[in-house]
Amino acid sequence: MAYRAPVGETVFFLEHCTSLKELAGHGAHADLSLDLVRQVLDEAGKFANEVIAPLNRVGDREGTPFENGVVTMPKGWKEAYRAFAEAGWLGLPAPVEYGGQGLPSLINMACVEYWHSGAMSFGLGPMLTQAAIEAMHAHASKELKDKYLAKLISGEWLGTMQLTEPQSGSDLAHLRTRAERQADGTYRIKGQKIFITYGEHDLTPNIIHFVLARLPDAPAGTKGISLFLVPKFLLKEDGTPGARNDLRCASIEHKLGIHASPTCVMVYGDNEGATGWLIGEENKGLACMFTMMNLARLAVGVEGVAVGEAAYQHALAYARERKQGRANGKDSSPIIEHPDVKRILLTMRALTNASRAIALKTADAIDRARHLPDAAARALAHEEASLLTPIAKSFSTDSGIEVASLGIQVHGGMGFIEETGAAQYYRDARITAIYEGTNGIQAIDLVTRKIGQSDGETLRRVLAGYREIARRVGTLKNPAFGSTAARLEEAVGAVERTSKHLLSAAPNAALAGATPYQRLFGLTAGAAYLAEIAFAAHVASVAGDSDPAHAARIAAARFFAENLLPAVAGLELAVMSGADSVLQSEAALVA
Numbered sequence: 001m002a003y004r005a006p007v008g009e010t011v012f013f014l015e016h017c018t019s020l021k022e023l024a025g026h027g028a029h030a031d032l033s034l035d036l037v038r039q040v041l042d043e044a045g046k047f048a049n050e051v052i053a054p055l056n057r058v059g060d061r062e063g064t065p066f067e068n069g070v071v072t073m074p075k076g077w078k079e080a081y082r083a084f085a086e087a088g089w090l091g092l093p094a095p096v097e098y099g100g101q102g103l104p105s106l107i108n109m110a111c112v113e114y115w116h117s118g119a120m121s122f123g124l125g126p127m128l129t130q131a132a133i134e135a136m137h138a139h140a141s142k143e144l145k146d147k148y149l150a151k152l153i154s155g156e157w158l159g160t161m162q163l164t165e166p167q168s169g170s171d172l173a174h175l176r177t178r179a180e181r182q183a184d185g186t187y188r189i190k191g192q193k194i195f196i197t198y199g200e201h202d203l204t205p206n207i208i209h210f211v212l213a214r215l216p217d218a219p220a221g222t223k224g225i226s227l228f229l230v231p232k233f234l235l236k237e238d239g240t241p242g243a244r245n246d247l248r249c250a251s252i253e254h255k256l257g258i259h260a261s262p263t264c265v266m267v268y269g270d271n272e273g274a275t276g277w278l279i280g281e282e283n284k285g286l287a288c289m290f291t292m293m294n295l296a297r298l299a300v301g302v303e304g305v306a307v308g309e310a311a312y313q314h315a316l317a318y319a320r321e322r323k324q325g326r327a328n329g330k331d332s333s334p335i336i337e338h339p340d341v342k343r344i345l346l347t348m349r350a351l352t353n354a355s356r357a358i359a360l361k362t363a364d365a366i367d368r369a370r371h372l373p374d375a376a377a378r379a380l381a382h383e384e385a386s387l388l389t390p391i392a393k394s395f396s397t398d399s400g401i402e403v404a405s406l407g408i409q410v411h412g413g414m415g416f417i418e419e420t421g422a423a424q425y426y427r428d429a430r431i432t433a434i435y436e437g438t439n440g441i442q443a444i445d446l447v448t449r450k451i452g453q454s455d456g457e458t459l460r461r462v463l464a465g466y467r468e469i470a471r472r473v474g475t476l477k478n479p480a481f482g483s484t485a486a487r488l489e490e491a492v493g494a495v496e497r498t499s500k501h502l503l504s505a506a507p508n509a510a511l512a513g514a515t516p517y518q519r520l521f522g523l524t525a526g527a528a529y530l531a532e533i534a535f536a537a538h539v540a541s542v543a544g545d546s547d548p549a550h551a552a553r554i555a556a557a558r559f560f561a562e563n564l565l566p567a568v569a570g571l572e573l574a575v576m577s578g579a580d581s582v583l584q585s586e587a588a589l590v591a
Contacts, residue, residue, distance in 0.1 A: 003053040003310050005045030005114040008549060011038055013357060016536035017529065018364040020106055023371055028102060037107055040092075044111040047087065051080050052118030059121050059260025060424050064201070066252045071200045071262045080122065081203045085155025089115075090126050094133050094153040098145065104371075105363040109302050113356065116306030120428045121260035123306070125158050125198040127299045132159030132210050135292040136229075139280040144229060147239060148208055158204050161292055162193040162211045162266065170441055172212065172286065173221040179213035179228060180273065188273030189213055189230055189247075192265065199264030200249035206241045207232040210292065211268070211276065218283050227285030228276035230268070247274040257427030293436055294389060298366075300435045301359045301392040304400030307432070308352040311400075311407035311425035316345055318420075319410055335410070343563070344410055348403045350560040353533075354526025355396035361529055362388040383458040387450045388525070390442035395522030397432035398439060404429040443514035446521070448507075451499050459499060466492050466528035473531050476538060480554050484531055487561040491524040491568045498575040509579040516578070520571040527565045530557040 014020045015034055024032040055076050062074035073081075084090070093108040094100025108130070116123035133152050136145060151157045168174040177191025189211060193199075200207070209230045218224030233241035246269055253263040268274040280288040319336035327337035335341045365388060368381035404426040408415030415422040433439045451459045467489065474485035498517050502510045534557035537550035 003049060003117055003313060005041075005048050005117065006309060007038075007041045007045045009353070009356070010041055010110045010113075010360075012536070012549070012553075013360060013533060014106060014110070016540075017357070017532050018106060018360065019368050020104065020364070023104060023367060027373065028371055029104065032103070040103070040107060041110055041114075043087075044089065044114050047084070047089070048114035048118035051083060052115055052122050055080055055122065055260075056119035057421060057424070059119055060257075060428075061259075063259040064252060064262040066200075066249070066262070069200075069248055071202060071249065071252060071264070073201055073203055073262075074260050077122070077260065078203055081125075081155075084126065088154075090129060090155040091153040093130065095137050095149075098137070098149040098153050100133075100153045104367040105298075106360060106367055109298065109359060109363040112299055112302050113306045113309070113359075116303045117310040119260065120303055120307055121258045123303070124258065124261045125201070125203065126155070127303075128161050128197055128296065129155075129159040131161060131292040131296045131299070132208065134295050135210065135227075135288055136279065138291050139227075139288040140229070141279075144277055144279065147235060148229065148231075151206070151239075152208060156204060157206045157208055158198055158201070159208045159210060160196055160199050161289070161296065162196050162199070162209055163289065164195045165192060166194055170437060172225060175212060175214055175225060177211065177213040177268065179215050179226060179276065181215070182275075185277075187213075187228055187276045187278060188269065189228060189276045190269030190273045192250075192267050194265050195253070196264045196266050197261055199262065199266045200252075201262055205233075209247070209266070210279070210289070212285055212289060213276075215282060222286050224283050225285045225289075226282050227279045227288040229279055230274050230276040234275060245274045246271050256430055257424065258431060297389055297393045297436045297442075298359060298362055300432050301355070301362075301394075301396035303435075304397035304429065304432045305352060305355045305359055306400075307425050307429040308348065308355060308396075308400040308403035311404040311422070311429075312345070312348040312352055314422060314425065315348060315407040315410040318414075318422075319345060322411075341410060344406050346556075346559045347564065348406050350530070350556050350564060351399040351403050351526075353556050354530050354560060355399045357529035357533065358388065358522065358525050359392045359396055361525075362392040380458070380461070383453050384462060387446075387453065387458050387462060390446040390450060391518065391522050391525055393436065394433070394439040394442040394518050395526065397429075397435075398519070398522075400429045400432055401426070439518070440515055443518040444511060446518050447502050447510050447514040452503055456499070456503065463492050463495060466524065469528050469532050469535065473535055476535070478538060478554075480551070480558065481531075481534065481538075482558040482562055484527075484534070484558050484561040487565045488524070488527050488531055491520075491527060491565050494568045494572040495521055495524050498572055501576055505579070508583055512579040512582040513575040516571045516574040520568050520575065523565055523568055523571075527557070527561050530560050533557065 023029050059074045065072045091100040092103050096102040152159055179187040179189050211228050211230050212225050214224055234243050234245055236242035248267050250265045250267045322335050323332040324335055327333035365381050365385035369378050372378045408422045411422045414420045470485045470488040534554040537553040541550045
């Protein structure tokens with residue numbers, strides 16, 4: 001089954017449910033129009049459909065052979081990446097002064113979805129490079145930017161993000177990679193990093209590594225971490241790659257999925273040490289890296305959307321063709337006619353659409369935080385983006401995994417057979433709940449830092465927006481919406497009650513309830529944004545727009561509210577009264 005990018009759904013959402021109209025034609029986006037956005041998304045979708053997607057199974061089968069320190073990418077990937085770079089896709093959101101197009105995060109994230117749906121392994125390298133570009137532009141010296149930024153934006157070189165070490169996963173306080181000052185202003189880097197995506201490959205003639213390391217006199221813990229730019233090849237006077245730096249890929253991991261994304265063990269300093277350049281200030285590298293990580297967290301959420309969309313399309317096509325059993329009094333019916341299969345497919349579609357909406361709403365808040373003319377409005381948007389980011393990352397990736405698993409279920413026994421392709425979506429999706437801070441870490445961040453922003457005012461403002469959506473839907477008195485408004489209103493109340501509880505709970509009790517709270521919040525946000533889409537579809541229909549997709553948008557919102565949102569009641573109980581059974585149940589943890 002061929003993947004097709006859901007451009008129509010994206011464009012409708014951007015036009016009716018975001019601030020894109022407000023930003024287009026003004027300030028940094030004076031040349032932006034909705035027609036231009038449609039053209040960009042059409043072309044991005046076409047590239048995903050025709051160039052990237054055909055490589056997905058090839059990459060899964062061939063992987064990335066590693067021999068004598070060299071990683072070889074699968075057949076066709078170098079040509080596809082060259083076309084990707086030449087088309088300027090990597091520079092969509094990048095600064096114009098270094099060759100980027102300066103487009104809003106909203107548009108870029110929509111494209112990121114299409115590319116990852118085509119092949120998640122393909123999208124990972126460019127995604128991390130975009131995050132590196134953002135960190136460089138925000139924190140690097142002009143000299144470094146002038147040497148490296150244009151080559152990253154053009155895609156001539158790719159970048160990596162290097163945090164994790166064997167003894168230090170998400171807890172960066174125990175990081176051991178060392179950086180030593182040199183008389184010429186450079187630093188010598190020595191140490192080992194693991195799980196490095198695209199740490200070695202043959203797609204580009206140089207790879208620019210962004211490496212966290214510790215100076216000899218650095219403070220202990222995370223306050224003593226610095227960020228360094230460490231190229232695979234040092235640059236000659238003319239800016240082209242020259243001598244090999246003192247770094248190497250020692251091995252690549254053999255993984256459950258994303259087989260065509262080389263995940264590397266990187267070693268720095270077999271000899272004198274790899275030459276690196278400081279980004280930002282000494283001992284303040286974590287702030288620089290978080291610029292990178294925040295974008296990557298949203299992008300990983302979009303990966304969940306992407307794999308979910310591809311798995312849904314795959315399952316839908318199979319369900320329409322596969323005949324088995326009796327439905328509606330007919331022999332040998334297509335399985336899509338069986339109520340339970342229909343329920344599964346509706347769940348897949350609703351979760352994917354809700355995840356997309358959450359991710360794009362987060363990107364929209366980021367764009368408003370950067371481009372609204374009023375400083376106070378920018379500050380409010382920044383806090384909204386901070387609140388939504390852990391939801392976008394966790395809900396979308398959890399949903400992507402669930403949708404991919406349900407896709408296997410739709411295929412029945414054939415879903416467990418690799419030849420159908422259904423299993424690959426699950427294998428690829430499973431890493432997303434771990435990438436860029438596990439979803440449990442996102443829950444900790446949400447509960448301990450984000451819901452209490454501005455004394456809870458940001459949360460109250462977002463929830464007031466959800467309640468207003470419920471009110472507007474309720475005034476329609478349209479039976480096609482069913483009980484959407486009532487279920488959403490109930491869910492908003494559950495978020496309010498659980499938020500109040502967690503903000504006043506003892507620290508460990510709050511942490512014990514963090515993950516169910518995060519899921520509760522995500523379900524409520526997803527329901528609200530689907531209802532907003534459905535309301536816009538209703539308005540368009542009343543105005544004479546006969547697009548058949550409007551009925552599907554309304555049906556998806558109703559299904560989500562009536563079939564998935566009821567889980568909020570159980571999650572509320574877990575948050576409000578489940579902490580003791582978590583904190584006092586050591587006796588249950590026996591082999």
